Structures are given as C-alpha cells and as structure tokens.
Amino acid sequence: MPIRDEPTDAVRLPPPMDRALALLIARAAGLKTDEAEALKTALFGNGPPTFGQVRRISAADLASAADKACPKTAVVALKELAELMPRIDPRTPVCDRCDESPLSNVGGKIFALDVGAVCPFCPKGRLELVPMKLRMVAWTDGHLTEPQTTHDLRILPGCELPLQDEGILHWADGWIEPALERALRDAGTSVYAFLAYMRLGRKTLARIEDAADMLHDPKRLGLADARSFAEAAKAAKAFVEAREVTNIPAKPFLIERLGGRNLPRLTVAGRTYLLEGRIGRGDKTDVFRALWDHQPTERVVLKISRTLDDADLMKNEVRVLKAIQASEDPGAYFFTRILPEYVADGTTVGSDGLERRVTVLRDRNLFDWTLEDVIEEYPEGVEPQSMVWMWNRVLTLLAWTHRIGYVHGAIVPSHVLLHVQNHAVTLLDWAAAVRYKSGKERIAIVSDGYEAYYPKALLSKEAASPEMDLAMSARCMIGILGGSPKDGRLPASVPTPIADFLRLHGMYGKPSEWTRAKDALELQKAFGKIAESVYGPRAFHPFLMPRKRK
Amino acid sequence: MGGGHYDRDAHEALTTTRVHKPREEVFAQRKMHPSLNPFGVAMRESRDSDNHPNSRAIILVMDQTGSMQDIPENLAKKTLPKLMTTLIDEGTLADPQVMFMAIGDAEASGEREESPLQAGQFESEGSLMDKDLTNIHLEGGGGGNEGESYDLALYFAARHTSIDCFEKRGEKGYMFITGDEPCFSRVSAKIVKRVIGDDIKRDIPIDDIIAEVSKRYHVFFLIPDLPRRQYAGCEASWRKRLGDNVIGQESPDDTSLVAATLIGLTEGTYSDLSEVAPALKKRGVNKDQAARVYRAVAQYAAAIGRGGERPAAEDKEPPTGQGKGRTRRL
Numbered sequence: 001m002p003i004r005d006e007p008t009d010a011v012r013l014p015p016p017m018d019r020a021l022a023l024l025i026a027r028a029a030g031l032k033t034d035e036a037e038a039l040k041t042a043l044f045g046n047g048p049p050t051f052g053q054v055r056r057i058s059a060a061d062l063a064s065a066a067d068k069a070c071p072k073t074a075v076v077a078l079k080e081l082a083e084l085m086p087r088i089d090p091r092t093p094v095c096d097r098c099d100e101s102p103l104s105n106v107g108g109k110i111f112a113l114d115v116g117a118v119c120p121f122c123p124k125g126r127l128e129l130v131p132m133k134l135r136m137v138a139w140t141d142g143h144l145t146e147p148q149t150t151h152d153l154r155i156l157p158g159c160e161l162p163l164q165d166e167g168i169l170h171w172a173d174g175w176i177e178p179a180l181e182r183a184l185r186d187a188g189t190s191v192y193a194f195l196a197y198m199r200l201g202r203k204t205l206a207r208i209e210d211a212a213d214m215l216h217d218p219k220r221l222g223l224a225d226a227r228s229f230a231e232a233a234k235a236a237k238a239f240v241e242a243r244e245v246t247n248i249p250a251k252p253f254l255i256e257r258l259g260g261r262n263l264p265r266l267t268v269a270g271r272t273y274l275l276e277g278r279i280g281r282g283d284k285t286d287v288f289r290a291l292w293d294h295q296p297t298e299r300v301v302l303k304i305s306r307t308l309d310d311a312d313l314m315k316n317e318v319r320v321l322k323a324i325q326a327s328e329d330p331g332a333y334f335f336t337r338i339l340p341e342y343v344a345d346g347t348t349v350g351s352d353g354l355e356r357r358v359t360v361l362r363d364r365n366l367f368d369w370t371l372e373d374v375i376e377e378y379p380e381g382v383e384p385q386s387m388v389w390m391w392n393r394v395l396t397l398l399a400w401t402h403r404i405g406y407v408h409g410a411i412v413p414s415h416v417l418l419h420v421q422n423h424a425v426t427l428l429d430w431a432a433a434v435r436y437k438s439g440k441e442r443i444a445i446v447s448d449g450y451e452a453y454y455p456k457a458l459l460s461k462e463a464a465s466p467e468m469d470l471a472m473s474a475r476c477m478i479g480i481l482g483g484s485p486k487d488g489r490l491p492a493s494v495p496t497p498i499a500d501f502l503r504l505h506g507m508y509g510k511p512s513e514w515t516r517a518k519d520a521l522e523l524q525k526a527f528g529k530i531a532e533s534v535y536g537p538r539a540f541h542p543f544l545m546p547r548k549r550k
Numbered sequence: 551m552g553g554g555h556y557d558r559d560a561h562e563a564l565t566t567t568r569v570h571k572p573r574e575e576v577f578a579q580r581k582m583h584p585s586l587n588p589f590g591v592a593m594r595e596s597r598d599s600d601n602h603p604n605s606r607a608i609i610l611v612m613d614q615t616g617s618m619q620d621i622p623e624n625l626a627k628k629t630l631p632k633l634m635t636t637l638i639d640e641g642t643l644a645d646p647q648v649m650f651m652a653i654g655d656a657e658a659s660g661e662r663e664e665s666p667l668q669a670g671q672f673e674s675e676g677s678l679m680d681k682d683l684t685n686i687h688l689e690g691g692g693g694g695n696e697g698e699s700y701d702l703a704l705y706f707a708a709r710h711t712s713i714d715c716f717e718k719r720g721e722k723g724y725m726f727i728t729g730d731e732p733c734f735s736r737v738s739a740k741i742v743k744r745v746i747g748d749d750i751k752r753d754i755p756i757d758d759i760i761a762e763v764s765k766r767y768h769v770f771f772l773i774p775d776l777p778r779r780q781y782a783g784c785e786a787s788w789r790k791r792l793g794d795n796v797i798g799q800e801s802p803d804d805t806s807l808v809a810a811t812l813i814g815l816t817e818g819t820y821s822d823l824s825e826v827a828p829a830l831k832k833r834g835v836n837k838d839q840a841a842r843v844y845r846a847v848a849q850y851a852a853a854i855g856r857g858g859e860r861p862a863a864e865d866k867e868p869p870t871g872q873g874k875g876r877t878r879r880l
Contacts, residue, residue: 057753086751091758131622143717200718233715243720245765258877266868283876286869293852295764298793299853306873325786337798342791352870366853368861374839429622431877461880 008090008134009052010148016130018048020094028105029066029073049139057085081107083161084416087112090132097125103234114333125138135245138163139196144245156208165191168215176215191215197236215534216347263382265293265301269356271345273302280370282414282429283447284310288448289363299363301377305356311489313431313445314357319346320406327404333399341365364419367426369545371413374480377547381482384494385541388531390418390480392524393425394473398519401427402466407436407463409443411472412450413479420545436464443468453485455507467516470523471507477504497536501527556638556646561631561676573623583685584666588706590747593647594649596713596723602645607672607713607723609767610809613704613730614652614665616690618804621728621774622652626683629806630720631676634757636833637692637720637812642819647672648679651706652686656699657734658742665689667702667745691851700727700756701737701756702745704769708762716766723766724816726809734786744768760791768816770795772809774802794853800842807843808836815851823858 013021014459025037041064045054059082066073084105092102093115100121102113119125140152140161150205153162162168167177168191176191180385184194198214199205205214206223210328212219223232265272275288280287285303292298305314321342324335341362348356369389374382401408407413409432417426434441442461446454455471458464474486481502488503505523507514519521568576596607604687612622625633637643648867649672656666670682707725715721743749764767779785779798788796800807807830814820822830828848830840851857 008729142720144717146639149868200720239720243716245762264867274869279863280864286866286873288868289863293791296769296793297853298789299849304868306869306871307875307877310875312878333780336780348868350868350870354870356869359797362849362851364862365848365857368770442880444880446878446880448878459880492787 009055009266010050010092010146011132012050012132012148013048013054013088014132015048016094016099017088017092017101017117018486019099020022020092021049021054023098023100024088024532025081025102026086026105028084029070029077031070031073035070035073039065039073040068042069049144051089054088055086058082060510080108083108090134091129092357093117093127094130095119095122095125096128098122100125102127114398129247130281132247133244136163137191137193137196137243139199139211139238142196142200142243144243161194163286168192168195168211172212172215175340177218177349179226180215180218180223180229181249183226184236187230187233187237189233189240193240194233196234196237197232201235202232220453244512251328263291264432265399266290266304266348266358268348268360269344271344271360273300273360275302279368284313284431286360298343301363302358303359303361304348305358308354308356310431311357314345314359316433317429318342318359321435324401324404324406324430327401329404331400331403335397338397338424339401340426340428342431364420364426367417367419367424369418369420370428370474371416371418371480372402375413377545378480379482379492381493382480382543383541384481384498385535386543387477387481387498389423389541389543390416390425390534391473391477391527393423394459395470395520395524395527396474397425398428398466398469398473399524402469402520403439404435405435406433407441407443407464408428408464408469409458409470410445410447412453413476414447414450416476418545420543423540423543434464436466452484457507457511466519467507467514470505470517470520474502474506478506497530497534501530556634556674556676558631558635558638558676560682561634561641561680562678565627565631569627572626573619573688576626577686577688578624579687582665583667585683586665587684587689588667588669588710588746589667589706591710594669594706595711595713596647596649596711596715597617598645598696598714598718601721601820602647604644604715604719604798605647605672606645606693606721607767608648608809608813609703609709609711609723609725609785610648610650610705611700611725611727611729612650612652612686612866613669613698613728614654614686614688615698615719617730618728618774618779619688621805622683622686622688624802625806626680629803630679630683633806633831634676634679635811636807637813638676639833640810640814642810642814642817645674647674649673649711650679650682650686651703652688652705653687653699653703653729655697656695656702656745664785666741667706668698672711672713675740681845693698694699695866698729698731698736699741700729700771701739701759702759704740704756705737705754705760705762706746707767708759710746711766713766722807723767724813725763725769726772726805727770728774728805729784730773731784732782734790743849757791764846766810768795769811770797770812772797772799772805774799776800794849797846797850799846802840802845804839804843808846811843811847812850815847815856818856822856823848826855827853845868868871 012124020213022036024039050195059079062078062082065272083101092101098121102120104111113127117127133147138145138152140155149165150167152163164173195211198221256350266273272293274293276289284307285305289300290302343360345354345359348358349355379536415428417428432443432445441464443458443464453472453475455468458468479485481494489506490499598605637646650670652668654666655690658720665687672710674678713723733756735756737759738752738754773779827840827844
C-alpha cells in the first residue's frame with residue numbers, strides 16, 4: 001500500500017521551528033551550532049524544509065548526510081536523532097524565548113512536553129505553538145487548499161489564477177489601490193483574503209477575470225472610501241479566519257456571536273469559562289452564569305466562594321452531587337436530569353490574590369426563580385393552587401433523595417428553584433446534606449435569616465431524618481402562601497384543610513403533637529387527596545414570574 | 551455525488567412497506583457492503599448541482615453494535631423520510647444531502663470486527679440514501695471495553711469529506727453521532743491504517759480531531775434514551791468534549807425529529823425554544839413526542855442563545871476579600 005501524505009507535509013517550517021530544528025539536531029547529535037547547521041543543510045539544502053521532508057528522514061539519510069557534513073558524529077546519536085525527527089509536526093511546541101523544542105530521546109524512549117509547560121532549557125521560557133496555516137482559502141471558489149498551492153488551474157480552464165498574495169500582485173501588474181493596500185496592512189490581512197471575502201462573502205466580485213481591475217479600482221466593488229476599505233479589510237480577515245485551518249485549536253465563533261468576546265474569563269480545573277454575570281448570592285458563594293470557552297460550548301453556573309472559610313461545606317456539596325449523579329437507583333436516569341449536575345470543581349485566584357473555591361454545575365435552562373424571589377414578588381402569598389404543584393414537585397424530589405439515602409437539610413426558600421413555564425422544580429445548595437440511614441449524622445449548619453424554616457429538632461442537633469426535610473418543605477409552602485413559617489399562621493384566604501395540613505406537617509409544637517408521614521410519597525398522596533377535595537381533579541394552573549404588571 | 555431529486559412519496563412508500571419486516575431482512579448484509587468500505591476512499595463529496603444549488607451536508611453516524619441497532623432499524627422502517635420532509639417543509643434547508651456512516655468497535659479484543667467503519671455517499675435522493683442505510687452491515691458486536699469507534703467516524707468526516715456548503719458558502723454541515731458508550735481518547739494510527747488505509751504515523755488525540763471536524767460541521771452526540779446516558783459514564787465522557795451538543799433523547803424513536811429540530815434551531819428556523827413544540831404539533835407530531843423532543847433540545851437551544859428569555863444577570867465581578875457568609879454552624 002502506498003504511504004499516504006499528511007495534509008501538512010508540504011508546509012514549510014516557520015522560522016522559529018526551523019531554528020528549533022537546528023537546535024534539536026545540535027542537542028541530540030551532540031554537535032556544535034555550525035556543525036548542526038551544516039548537517040541540516042546537507043539534509044535539506046538551504047532554507048527551511050517542509051514538515052514532510054523532516055518527517056521522512058531515515059537513519060540512513062542522516063548517516064549519509066553526516067558523512068558529508070560532520071563525519072565524526074556518534075552513530076548512536078544519529079540513530080536517536082532519526083527517531084526524533086518524525087515527531088516534529090505543526091503541533092510541536094517551541095519555547096517562546098530560546099526556540100528549543102523539548103523533544104528528547106533517552107534510550108529509544110521519546111519524551112515531549114505539552115503547550116504551556118515551562119521550558120527546561122532556559123530560565124523564563126514557556127512552550128507555545130508557533131501559529132501557522134495548514135489549509136488556506138482559495139479565493140476563487142472557497143475551497144480549502146494546501147497553503148503552498150500557488151495557482152488555481154481548474155476554475156477557468158486554460159487560465160492559471162494566482163492564489164497567493166505574491167502571485168496576485170504580479171497578476172495585478174505589481175500594484176493595488178494605495179489606500180486599499182494600507183487598509184489591508186493595517187488590518188493585518190492579505191490580498192487573497194480580501195478577494196475571497198468580496199467574491200464569496202459580499203458576492204460583489206462575480207467575474208474572476210475582473211479581480212485585478214478591481215484591485216486597481218475598488219469603487220467597482222462598491223467600496224468608496226478609506227473607511228469602507230478598513231471595514232472590508234477587517235471583515236475579510238474574519239472571513240478567512242473562520243474558515244482556514246491552523247495548528248491553533250479552533251476559535252469559538254458561536255460564543256462570540258453570543259457576545260462572549262468581551263466577557264471576563266475564569267479558569268477552573270483546566271477549563272476557561274466566560275462569565276455572563278451574577279445571578280445570585282448564596283449562603284457561601286456568589287453565583288454566576290457562564291459559558292465554557294470552547295466550541296461547542298456548555299452553559300454552566302459557577303459558585304465562587306465569597307467567604308474563605310467554608311471550603312469544607314463546598315467540598316461536602318461536591319461529594320453529595322457526585323454521589324447523586326453516580327447513583328444506580330432505577331430512578332436515577334430521571335432525577336439526575338433535574339437535580340443539580342456536577343461538572344467540575346477547583347480553585348481560582350482572584351484579582352485580590354486570594355484563592356477561592358469554585359464549583360461548576362450545569363446551567364438548567366429557564367430554572368430562574370427561587371421561592372425567595374416568589375415571596376418577594378407575591379408578599380401577600382401566591383394562589384394556593386400554585387403552591388399545590390410546587391409542593392408536589394418538591395416532595396417527588398425529596399422522595400428520591402431520601403430513597404438514595406440523603407437528607408438535604410436546608411430546604412429553605414432560597415434553595416428551591418422553579419422553572420415557571422414547565423412547572424418544574426429543583427433543589428439547590430447541598431452543602432448541608434448528610435447520609436441519614438446510620439441514624440447518627442446531624443445537620444451541622446443553618447442558613448442565616450431562615451431559622452424560622454428549620455424545625456426545632458434540627459436546630460437542637462437531633463439525628464438527621466427525612467421528616468426534617470418534609471417539615472421544612474411544608475414551612476416553605478407556608479412562606480410562599482404569605483404565612484409565617486415560624487408558627488404556621490396563614491392568611492385567611494388559604495382554604496382551611498390545606499392550612500391545617502401544612503401546619504400539621506411543619507413540626508410545630510412538641511414532638512407529641514407532630515403528625516409524621518411515613519415518607520415523602522405518603523405525604524404527597526395524603527396532600528393530593530386534600531387538594532382534590534378543595535379544588536377538584538388536578539388541572540394546570542398558570543403561575544407568572546414576574547407577576548403581571550398592571 | 552448528491553444528484554437526484556428528493557421525492558418524499560417514493561421515499562415514504564419505500565419505508566412503509568417494510569415496517570413489519572424483521573430487522574435481519576431489512577438489513578440483509580452479513581458482511582461489509584463494498585460500496586460502504588472506507589478503505590482507500592479519498593473523499594466523499596457533497597456537491598452543489600443544478601437540481602441542488604444549495605446542498606447542505608448531513609452525516610448520520612449509526613452505532614451498529616448490539617445495543618444500538620434500534621436506531622438504524624427505526625430510521626429504515628419509519629423515520630428517515632421524516633427527517634428530510636421536516637427539514638424541507640419547514641424551510642430549514644433547501645437541499646439536504648445525507649451520508650450514512652456506521653461504526654462498530656475496532657478495539658474490541660477477542661472478536662475482530664469486520665466492519666468497524668462503514669461510510670456511504672452524500673445523497674439527495676431518498677432511494678439512494680435508503681440504499682446506503684440498508685446496506686449497512688449490522689454486526690451487533692461491541693461492548694465489554696467501554697467505548698466504540700466513534701473516533702473513526704470523526705476522523706473520516708475530518709479528513710475524507712469535502713463539502714460545498716462550507717467550502718463555497720461558509721455554511722457548516724451537520725454531523726450526528728448516535729451512541730451509548732464513551733469515546734476512545736485517541737484516534738489510533740494503527741486502526742486508521744487498517745480500516746481506512748491512511749498512514750498518520752501517530753495517534754491523534756480525540757479533542758484534536760473533534761476540533762478539526764467542528765471547523766466544518768456542527769457535531770452532535772445523540773443518546774437514544776435517558777437510562778443510557780449513564781451507561782459507563784457515556785454522557786459525562788461526551789460532555790467533556792461536546793458540551794451542550796450532547797443530547798439526551800427520551801426515546802430512540804425521536805432521533806429524526808431531534809436531529810431536524812437541532813438543525814432548525816441552529817439555522818434559526820425556530821427563533822427560540824418556545825417555537826419548537828407548536829411547530830412539531832403543526833406537523834402532526836403527537837403531544838407526548840413533541841414534549842420529548844422539546845426537552846431533548848432545550849439545553850442546546852440555550853447554549854446557542856435560543857433558549858428563551860431569562861432574567862438578566864447582574865454585571866458584577868467575582869467576589870474579593872473575605873466576604874460575609876450566611877451560614878451559621880450549629
């Protein structure tokens with residue numbers, strides 16, 4: 001079978017990589033600089049070789065070139081060098097200070113370092129990719145071609161159309177409109193990019209044969225003055241950059257379309273995120289909506305610690321959320337898509353030089369309002385029918401949470417999040433959560449300002465139990481109905497059976513007065529009957545956030 | 551390739567006649583069909599033609615291993631025409647050209663798969679598409695090593711397709727990979743050589759090949775139903791690479807509609823998520839299925855800024871200094 005070419009074989013090494021190659025030859029073969037240059041010239045002639053030439057060098061090629069250029073070179077060193085050279089490709093990083101490329105061969109084992117690593121050969125350097133074009137746009141019809149292709153022979157039979165700037169200039173009798181030339185230079189773009197954009201983007205260059213004339217007289221392309229030249233030059237640059245293949249990882253154009261170009265960036269666990277803005281202030285963290293700076297992207301929320309001493313709590317939340325996602329309970333496929341989904345966690349150093357913990361979760365689209373927001377928006381209380389679906393959803397989530405062994409331990413209005421249109425609910429902030437089945441774990445923290453939502457048993461550090469979550473959820477419902485979570489008082493507008501039921505399950509008064517439901521599902525069933533007795537069979541009841549303004 | 555008309559009636563007629571046929575009869579290949587063999591193929595081309603001046607490349611990658619065969623079967627028996635008609639009728643794409651690929655598990659130890667990669671042609675005409683689809687050799691191997699050769703399909707799309715929609719008009723094609731297992735972390739040079747014939751010398755990291763494909767295609771990974779999201783960390787593994795372009799469907803039956811809807815959202819046929827379910831219902835999709843499709847595409851819609859209006863985020867910087875918490879320890 002014939003050996004195929006790599007698409008980058010015909011690309012010449014850019015100057016830094018050419019220097020890196022000479023340094024590598026010197027280092028690996030133990031040669032002085034001038035000897036290494038001589039060997040390189042014996043191998044490839046003058047000037048930078050192509051990647052294909054470097055890749056195809058065999059031990060025999062090296063030996064015969066060394067015979068001519070530096071006959072005393074050790075045979076073993078040449079063999080090691082021969083093994084190293086095929087490893088050089090457009091993605092091989094080079095030190096930004098000393099031009100070394102840290103490839104080495106120790107007894108046949110090849111070592112390489114990645115982009116971003118500290119250079120082992122000089123004190124301050126870092127390894128970076130040398131930007132280069134691997135495929136370029138042919139301005140004639142938009143095909144991507146090898147960057148060394150000089151002419152398009154296909155599109156106009158019998159006509160060689162230059163694709164590179166040099167050739168295009170020659171074709172245009174050596175000159176283009178000076179103001180246009182200046183605009184292209186200022187924008188850092190090339191003539192072929194300009195032609196590609198006018199022909200394929202703006203479609204004002206229909207006849208290829210006219211291209212040279214157009215370069216002399218851009219008015220014919222609809223460009224009248226220096227300003228329109230500058231705009232076109234900028235657009236041309238973007239046009240080809242979006243298409244051409246380079247050795248640099250792809251640019252996230254979608255994110256830029258979303259306005260991401262100017263957003264502040266933050267890196268957590270090796271991934272960079274673009275911060276859209278703050279969407280909330282939790283108990284321990286400020287919460288930001290963000291996008292992964294990558295194409296395709298991922299929408300996330302970042303919880304960035306505001307305090308510096310709650311790392312243990314954030315770690316506990318991560319532990320619990322990971323366990324939820326990893327659950328093998330038969331219901332997991334469903335609930336893992338509703339409950340918060342862990343993406344990553346780590347630390348970041350802020351503008352103040354302090355290290356902060358960050359937890360990254362998936363952003364659930366349109367889950368935008370907490371019950372805290374609801375209470376603020378409806379201080380007199382929501383319609384009880386709306387409360388019915390909200391509690392129902394909360395109880396379903398709690399039923400599963402309890403089934404897999406966790407008590408949430410902080411069901412307060414700021415931790416219950418609604419998707420208003422879909423009548424969906426999720427539970428936030430799992431920092432307090434514990435496994436309860438041993439009967440020994442206790443909830444160790446309280447959300448300040450929400451003490452009224454915590455049953456006394458929890459505050460007095462009794463063992464965590466599912467009924468604590470249930471009681472807190474009942475108190476949340478009392479809260480959104482305009483009632484008092486502290487003692488269970490409710491506005492007179494709430495139908496008595498519903499008010500009584502909520503109070504009964506809110507763990508008010510002495511333990512002997514509590515009515516205990518066996519579990520969340522039983523409670524949900526019992527409440528369903530009460531709700532039906534008041535409102536009849538279930539029906540969709542619209543709820544608005546923010547409420548309708550008059 | 552890519553000539554011929556799309557004739558919906560003929561295409562539907564083709565598929566409806568075989569609804570009740572067993573899978574083995576619809577997919578009769580017992581070894582790789584020569585027309586689908588990727589070995590030595592230079593380029594699969596999606597080209598404009600007089601009949602199809604606005605060709606748009608769509609690659610559908612079927613996972614032909616045991617657990618995933620319901621999708622190709624479903625497409626062949628019922629839903630492939632639905633993908634085409636939805637795209638055309640909704641005005642999303644004028645001239646879609648579909649190419650089928652199928653992948654197996656080239657790394658499966660023990661049993662050597664015969665057809666770890668199959669690749670058809672870009673076709674505009676229903677009967678030709680259908681031929682490629684039903685020529686796929688469903689091997690039913692795989693499993694056991696937590697990964698399938700999705701990387702080969704990505705490699706083939708990156709290096710062996712040439713598409714006018716992008717090369718002439720800067721419009722990206724679409725690539726949908728259906729599957730239920732994680733991807734391997736590299737494209738293996740050894741396997742590429744064996745299966746496709748290219749001499750790439752070294753393995754290519756999967757992230758690099760995805761970046762390469764993403765230049766010219768919108769790449770999606772479709773998981774057929776919710777339980778399979780968790781299978782061997784399937785969803786998590788893909789999300790690390792494709793973010794919100796990983797789609798958790800609720801039923802394998804939805805594949806065509808989900809793909810058509812994802813294209814519609816990307817192209818702006820639906821200006822936001824709220825238009826999706828009504829549009830599907832108008833096309834006679836029942837309420838439950840419309841709701842399933844809506845849920846499947848919701849996160850992607852949000853990712854491209856079509857998720858619907860949300861309360862604005864405050865223009866604030868990350869916290870600094872020792873801030874005040876609201877947590878009291880008991």
